[in-house]
Amino acid sequence: MHKYSGETRLLVATDCIIFGFDGANIKLLLVQRGLEPEKHKWSLIGGFIKPTESPEDAANRVLELRTGLKNVYMEQFQVFGKPERDPVERTLSVAYFALIDIHQYEAQLSEEYHPEWFLLDEMPDLIFDHNEMVRLAKRQLRYKAALHPILFQLLPEKFTIPQLQALYEGVYQTKFDDRNFSRKLLSTGLLVKLPEKDKLSSKKGAFYYKLDQSHYEENFESFLNLVPNPDKFF
Amino acid sequence: MHKYSGETRLLVATDCIIFGFDGANIKLLLVQRGLEPEKHKWSLIGGFIKPTESPEDAANRVLELRTGLKNVYMEQFQVFGKPERDPVERTLSVAYFALIDIHQYEAQLSEEYHPEWFLLDEMPDLIFDHNEMVRLAKRQLRYKAALHPILFQLLPEKFTIPQLQALYEGVYQTKFDDRNFSRKLLSTGLLVKLPEKDKLSSKKGAFYYKLDQSHYEENFESFLNLVPNPDKFF
């Protein structure tokens, strides 16, 4: 069984920083830890890697178990491995961040684990090094979103330009000029205008758009400059 | 000892993709594997994580053991964790890429493990998934170097603009316009002109420059556009 003799085997977990957007604010999905120590303290959604699964598999399994959601945008961003990070027993954690459409999630709520959404600035203190994980995930999200169109993963299929702008403004905690924002986003060619309007948030109504899926996939790796003055956010 | 009962512990290694630059070409440092299977086949430099060290610690320890070098620029970039990636026993690997000044290395050569430098296009086939690790490390290097001034880590303290350009051209396997290149690099304010010239590579001689260390550290996270048309490299 153990063929590299003399080496120490370690527990390896995945933890997932799950971002959601409710149309107005960015939120984070947290659960209460089910075991001692720090039982009932808030925690990221995570779990141990099983012998037959990759870290990706584990992250997807845990995410589905806790939220009911599959095929979620997820990105590995850092291994956390300080020997003392989990006081129970040494555990490495492969951290992922995930982006989900918060309304789609609500429909599939996993009753058993009752996770809850928190506003970024109303988050409770988290167990272990999870606060640090969140800090770095937010940073990574800003970094990646400044260059690549990942934030669409947080929106429903149909969305308006004002919604999209609110999303970017939430991520970067700032206001962008509407005229320049819509021009920039439209100029990427990623958006397809739909004939319908969203009449909920204004009298005039705002046109819905959807992603041009093939254009999106082709240009995903390109360096798009989606955020003005990105430097100031790092 | 094992306090999370019922969970499986795994071997965790680090592997390091070590890039060097000899003034003309980018190279990769490889060693021959010391144990079966695939003994004597070429491999990245790596080793198992010990119970008391973080992945970073392990990567640094292994690097020093094999090359004699400390305080090397190193960046974690991906965990490789397919269950079958090491046929001997399941092993996760935390991959790092490192950038070192090849001439500094030569002075500190570790006799015991006789690692060797290979040109990127003359590399032997590597064990396990190390070919894939190298592919992704090259990609990551290009990505990061297009935005941040990391390639200076591959040069000696004093370097000339033509050397710097040859380095960038090596990383991106293309030619850049000299006039635009030097203007762009000088405009970053990262370079300090020295009064001496390097007379080895031309009759006229090229002025040496060094990094403005404080400016370098302050601007490291900024989005610099160091590479023309970066999109085409991904």
Add this chain to the structure above:
DNA sequence: ACAAAAGTGTTCTTTATACACCCATGG
């Protein structure tokens, strides 16, 4: 004197920013 590499300047095009008005509609 010439070959070989270093260094510098100008124009043009593209992109980014700043800013101000008209539009559509529900109440």
Add this chain to the structure above:
DNA sequence: CCATGGGTGTATAAAGAACACTTTTGT
């Protein structure tokens, strides 16, 4: 009819790309 949010246009500034000639000096 007017308040509210949606949508568009233009002028200026900055950055990027393309391109050609002069300088230095070892041989």
